[in-house]
Amino acid sequence: MVALLSIGEFSRLTHVSVKALRHYHDLDLLCPARIDPGSGYRFYAIAQAPTAQLIRRFRDLGMPLDQVKVVLTATDPTVRDGAIANHLRSMEQQLEQTKTAVASLRRLLEGVGSPSSDVAFRTLTSASALFVSARVAWDEAFVWLRDTLSGLRREMGHPDLITADVEAEVARLVGLGATWKADLKLGSMRWTTPLDPEGYEFDVVAEAA
Numbered sequence: 001m002v003a004l005l006s007i008g009e010f011s012r013l014t015h016v017s018v019k020a021l022r023h024y025h026d027l028d029l030l031c032p033a034r035i036d037p038g039s040g041y042r043f044y045a046i047a048q049a050p051t052a053q054l055i056r057r058f059r060d061l062g063m064p065l066d067q068v069k070v071v072l073t074a075t076d077p078t079v080r081d082g083a084i085a086n087h088l089r090s091m092e093q094q095l096e097q098t099k100t101a102v103a104s105l106r107r108l109l110e111g112v113g114s115p116s117s118d119v120a121f122r123t124l125t126s127a128s129a130l131f132v133s134a135r136v137a138w139d140e141a142f143v144w145l146r147d148t149l150s151g152l153r154r155e156m157g158h159p160d161l162i163t164a165d166v167e168a169e170v171a172r173l174v175g176l177g178a179t180w181k182a183d184l185k186l187g188s189m190r191w192t193t194p195l196d197p198e199g200y201e202f203d204v205v206a207e208a209a
Contacts, residue, residue: 004034004043014052021052029069030055062094063087 074080
């Protein structure tokens with residue numbers, strides 16, 4: 001008859017907590033050799049001690065329990081070794097991250113690598129601003145944005161050009177001395193902002209389909 005140990009005795013033998021042993025049983029990772037049908041007490045065989053210690057060793061190395069189960073239940077050595085190799089790579093990545101963090105902290109302590117840019121406070125003169133808000137459907141956003149900005153820019157004295165051929169119009173304006181400043185694309189629609197020879201900006205936008 002095989003001698004069995006109570007869960008407490010097995011815990012002391014393997015240095016695995018009773019709580020952990022119960023959890024391993026729930027996961028079918030390390031099941032008791034016998035469960036008393038009346039009391040529900042768990043009993044373990046001494047021969048199970050190496051398995052419990054192996055689980056504890058893998059857990060000490062940070063291996064997730066699902067990977068521990070793969071290692072213990074794999075019948076194919078390739079699968080078992082692959083799980084161990086995957087965890088090794090994960091540990092190596094964590095080690096590199098730790099080294100990077102340590103080096104960063106060391107530089108901070110030594111005063112190296114701290115931000116070199118100066119922080120300055122300044123007061124700007126007040127300026128006027130125009131603000132428009134509206135709830136617009138996405139398929140109407142381009143037209144609304146075009147018309148709204150055109151209206152705002154007219155208020156500021158900078159009219160826009162609306163054309164069916166943005167590329168040709170931009171080429172014409174560049175030929176007259178304008179320079180390109182910005183370009184915005186919304187799907188198939190293009191919105192270009194050049195500067196005229198005097199430095200004033202205006203928009204060249206496509207006509208609504």
